[in-house]
Amino acid sequence: MVDLKKRAFWHFTFKDILAILCSAAIPIALATYTAIGSQQQKKEAEKTRQFDLEQSRELRQQTLYDEFINNIFKLDNYGYLKERKNPWAFANAYYRAAHRQWDTIRKADVIQFLKEKHLIGRNNCTNECKTTNLDDIIRLNKLNFDNVYLASEIGALHQLDLECVAFHQISMSNGKFSSVSLNGASFDGAQLDKVTFNSSSLVCASFNGVNLSGADFGNSNLTSAQFSNSDLSGAKITEDQIKQASFHNVTMPNGEKSETTSSTTTKEPITQTTTIIKTKKATTTSPSSTTTTGLCIQVTYPYDAHSYWAMENNSADSISNLSGTALNSPTYMNGGMNGGYTLRLISSSNQYITIPTYQSFVSTSFTVEMWIYPTSLSSGTSYGLFSQYESLTQDHNLYLILSGGNLKMGFWNDDVTSETALLANTGYHVAFVYDNSSQTQIIYLNGVQDISRSSAGPYLGASGAIHIGNYYDGSNHTFDGYIDEVTLYMNARSASDILSDATLTTWHSFDCGISFDSGPNRINGMASNVMLASGRVGQGLSFISSSSYYQLYGFVGLGISNHPYSISLWIQRTSTGGGTLVHVSENRDESGWCVDFMGFSSSGHIIGVSYDGVIRDVVGPVVSTNVWTHVATTFSTTNGVRLYVNGSLIGSTGAMVYSASGKVNTVTLGNHRVGGCSVNSIDPGTFYGYLDEFRLYSRELSPVDVIALANP
Structure with a gap:
């Protein structure tokens, strides 16, 4: 039987039930909404915090980068990036x-900056392979460049x-290079696993x-690249x-050790028909002017000079x-050294x-x-060449001058004067050296020491402008004439x-290629129908047709009567009979x-020939074909031509004069090219064969x- 009282207690209408449910759901919904909103706020707050952190990191990175760039410029201005440092x-x-x-982004940016400022990769790679031996000012060795991406814009x-950048002993795992020229670069001792070259x-x-x-070399050019003692697995x-x-001794991609193999691409002769005309002086050669061979330096100034x-x-x-x-x-006039301009x-x-x-010469060695x-x-007149004036106090006024016709080097009341008198309207190479370690002043004339003086200096002038062509001792003493290549x-x-x-x-x-001059004056050549081939030392030139020749312009000394000269070269004939070697x-x-x-x-x-109004020659032996032979001629008025x-x-003409053209001369190798020139025993025409190591x-x-030249 049903309890009627209990039934009455549970008797609710639908409206009552709905009201009860609504009254319970609203707080639950509000609580749920509040919880969800709070979670979203936390997520937004976290995103904001992460964004702020990222912005802070980016700002810090940019600040570090900007400070580095600014401080590098300061170091440069203060002289900390000069060769002497x-x-x-x-x-x-x-x-x-x-x-x-x-x-990684800034690391890549800084590498590009350092290269553009010539602080890394200073060696010359104009002809793709490294041709100088200069230290990088900033060294990258033993640094971490993992995941760095370097690409052309x-x-x-x-x-x-x-x-020519030296990436020695660096770590660059997973690094990427895209459209990058790494010619002559070195990665010796580096960790380059999974690096990509594209x-x-x-x-x-x-x-x-x-x-x-x-590693992945993509479609990159590996001509003459050298791999040794490395892992390419x-x-x-x-x-x-x-x-x-x-x-050489490389684990190849298939896991096997390589046999020693060499690039075959460099064995092919390179044909060149027309190339570079001369450029201005670039660098000095090695210490010995007679025994060194094969040096190849391509820069537009003396590589070890300060200015x-x-x-x-x-x-x-x-x-x-x-x-x-x-x-x-x-x-500035035409007709300077080597056919350029002169002051x-x-x-x-x-x-x-x-x-x-201001350039400091205080208590230091220097050469001008x-x-x-x-x-x-x-006589009695001073002509300034190079000077720096601070005061008329002993060792505070640097002057390199002509005193009358004699060269003079001094620091004021502390000087030396050359013994040889110079002549007007005559060209000279002059050099002034101060060796601070021995406190010696030395004057050279045309490459030969003229005089020296010890117990000199040191120079102490701590201010003053440099003058070229002037010397000041209370009044100016300016030079009269031409000055070139200081x-x-x-x-x-x-x-x-x-x-x-x-x-x-x-x-x-x-x-260093067909046209390049490895001497101090950079008289680059122009070639026609010649090929690079194996030479007596390294590479030489092959003259292969009647139109083959190699021409150089800018020889002032050869245009001066009675001026001494010497010519040296290696030849290998491939035909008999006549022919012109040096025209x-x-x-x-x-x-x-x-x-x-x-x-x-x-x-x-x-x-061998010279000219004093008529041809004077020295006849030597028949030169065998297909054999390298060294030939040289020298000239002085005392000895004439020596072969x-x-x-x-072999012989000489004896004393004679040299009647020169009076012009800046051109030298052509391997071909006579035109008729009507002064000849005697030489049968002019094309030289067929190989030529190497031409020096004048x-x-x-x-x-x-x-x-020494005949025994490289």
């Missing part, structure tokens, strides 16, 4: 401290330049002791790329910040170059070299360096005054010098 310890310590704090249109150039790159497991490298490069004023229609310093200002409108100063117009930026051509010299070194140059600078007019080894002319088309200085008779005898074959003196000097080489 080698090994640049402070600059490197600062870079490494900053590097450890950068992200415009892709394959123009590759990012990282040529559309990049690795010509002549070096990988010694490198982990390249899993699992790497992606094509058969063509393997043929391009050389491998260089080429006088190429301006007074700019090509190396550092010592550019000058011309006062009283001096002019013309007129003393009566008080013309000279002033350089307001230049070519001069005085147009007037008067070079300042902040060290004491050796006697052999200065002799080379003064007398090695040109040196074409052909080891000298006043015009580039070989017209006008012209003489065959070296060649063959119709019977194949080697002949050497393989280092042995503005002095008479000694027999010992020639023997």
Whole structure:
């Protein structure tokens, strides 16, 4: 039986039930909404916090980067990046401290900045392979570059330049290079696992002791790249790329050890029909002007100099910040050293170059070299060449001058005067050296020491502008004539360096391409229908047709009567009979005054020649075909022409004069090209064969010098 009272207790209408449910649901919904809203707020707050952190990190990275750039400029201004600061310890310590704090983006940006400022990759790679041996100012070794991405901003249109950069002992796992030129770069001892090279150039790159497991070389160029003692297991490298490069003791992608293989691409001769005309002076050669071979340095200034004023229609310093200002409108004339421009100063117009930026010479060694051509010299008159004035106090006024006709070097009441009197309207190479370690002043004339004085200095002037072509002692003493190619070194140059600078007019080894001059004056050549081939030392030139020749322009000394000279070269004939080896002319088309200085008779005898109004020659032996032979001629008015074959003196003309063209001369190798020139025993025409190591000097080489050249 149902309890009616209990039934009455549970008796609710639908409306009552709905009201009860609603009254319970609203608080639950509000609680749920509140919980959800709180969670969303927490997420938004976290996102905001993460964004702020990211912005803070980005701002910090950018601040670190900006501070680094600004401080590098300060270090440069304060001189901490100059050559004399080698090994640049402070600059490197600062870079490494900053590097450890950068992200991968800034690490990549800084590498590009350092390259653009020539703080890394300073070695020259113009011809793709490294041709100099300069230390990087900033060193990347033993740093972490994992996951760094380096790429050209415009892709394959123009590759990012990282040529000759030394990535020694770095870690760059998972790094990426895209459209980057790494020609001549070195990765010795690096960790490059899973690195990617895409559309990049690795010509002549070096990988010694490198982990390249899993690396991907994509479609990059590996011509003449060198792999040794490295791991390429699992790497992606094509058969063509393997043929391009050389491998020694390398674990190849298939896990097998490589046999020693060499690139086959460099064995093919390179044909060139027309190439570069001369450029201005670039660098000195090695200490010995007679025994060194194969050096190839391509820069536009002397590579170890502090400052260089080429006088190429301006007074700019090509190396550092010592550019000058011309006062009283001096002019720049054609006909300078090697066919370029030269500075013309007129003393009566008080013309000279002033350089307001202070350069310290205090208690330090230095060398100043230049070519001069005085147009007037008067006894008792001083003519300034290079000076720095602080005061008329002992050792506070630096002057390199002509005193009358004699060179003089001094610091004020502390000087030395040369013993040789110079002549007006004559060209000279002059050099002034101060060796602070021995406190010695030395003056060189045309590459030869003229006088020295010990117990000199040191120089103490702590202020003052540099003047070129002026000396101040209360009044100006300006130079009258021409000044060219002024070079300042902040060290004491050796006697052999200065002799080379003064007398090695040109040196074409052909080891740095067809046209390049490895001598101090950068008289680059123009080639027609010649090929690079194996030479006596490194590479040489192959003359293969009747139109083959190699031409050089800019020889001032050969245009001066009675000026001494010497010619040295290696030859290998492939035909018999006559032919021209060295042809000298006043015009580039070989017209006008012209003489065959070296060649063959119709019977194949080697002949050396000079000219005193008529041809004077020395006839040597028949030169065998297909054998390398060294030939040289020297000239002085005392000995006349001397002919050497393989280092042995064959004969001489005896004393004679040299009647020159009076012009800046052109030298053509391997071809006579035009008729109507002065000849005698030489049967002029095309030389067929190989030629190597052509040198021209503005002095008479000694027999010992020639023997050294004949025995490289």
